[in-house]
Amino acid sequence: MPYLTKPHDEFVTLDKHLAPRGVSFNLMPGQRLLSDEQSLSDTTIVLQKGAVSLHRQNHAILFGVVQGPSIFGLAAAASPIHHYYSLTAEVECRGYSLPAKETLQCLDRYQLWREAFYWMAWQTRLLELRDKQLIGANHYHQIRETLLMMLGWDDNLRSRIGVLNYIQQRTRISRSVIAEVLAALRKGDYIQMEKGKLVGITRLPLEY
Numbered sequence: 001m002p003y004l005t006k007p008h009d010e011f012v013t014l015d016k017h018l019a020p021r022g023v024s025f026n027l028m029p030g031q032r033l034l035s036d037e038q039s040l041s042d043t044t045i046v047l048q049k050g051a052v053s054l055h056r057q058n059h060a061i062l063f064g065v066v067q068g069p070s071i072f073g074l075a076a077a078a079s080p081i082h083h084y085y086s087l088t089a090e091v092e093c094r095g096y097s098l099p100a101k102e103t104l105q106c107l108d109r110y111q112l113w114r115e116a117f118y119w120m121a122w123q124t125r126l127l128e129l130r131d132k133q134l135i136g137a138n139h140y141h142q143i144r145e146t147l148l149m150m151l152g153w154d155d156n157l158r159s160r161i162g163v164l165n166y167i168q169q170r171t172r173i174s175r176s177v178i179a180e181v182l183a184a185l186r187k188g189d190y191i192q193m194e195k196g197k198l199v200g201i202t203r204l205p206l207e208y
Contacts, residue, residue: 010115011069033087044103047073050093051157054098057084062169076100140208142171162196
């Protein structure tokens with residue numbers, strides 16, 4: 001996301017110590033990062049390259065698309081996750097997974113608490129930003145913020161994800177309302193789209 005700076009140095013340090021303990025994966029778009037035997041309550045996923053969508057299974061809520069590098073389930077062994085989440089590759093992905101208990105042991109053995117704290121603080125800020133964008137905001141403001149977020153993705157990712165579908169899954173706004181707003185923004189030359197994908201943004205009005 002363009003709004004916050006990802007702690008890359010901390011990721012590099014964590015990755016250096018976690019990678020030797022992980023099982024590598026290389027995935028194509030549409031494949032899931034977690035097997036049927038895994039969940040984020042007992043597994044740490046390290047995404048070194050690519051982008052994944054994060055869904056909460058009940059109600060099929062889309063939290064968003066996360067571009068690598070990224071870590072999921074870093075503190076799962078210390079504080080178990082009670083909801084079931086799925087991670088799906090949106091582009092080609094590379095990374096590895098390891099049991100959450102081994103992650104916790106690694107953090108303790110190599111005194112990586114500072115790096116873990118920085119990473120989890122960044123994730124908390126992302127959740128706060130998502131709440132600010134969606135909770136209590138009207139439909140246009142939710143659509144506007146989601147478009148700006150999508151603009152921060154790399155070109156390959158944007159070329160694969162349909163604007164209308166993504167906004168609908170993220171905000172739960174009706175497709176007809178989203179389509180009406182997108183049509184108006186395109187007509188006013190505020191946004192450029194091609195085959196349903198976001199190409200660019202000239203500027204977005206503060207109000208609709």
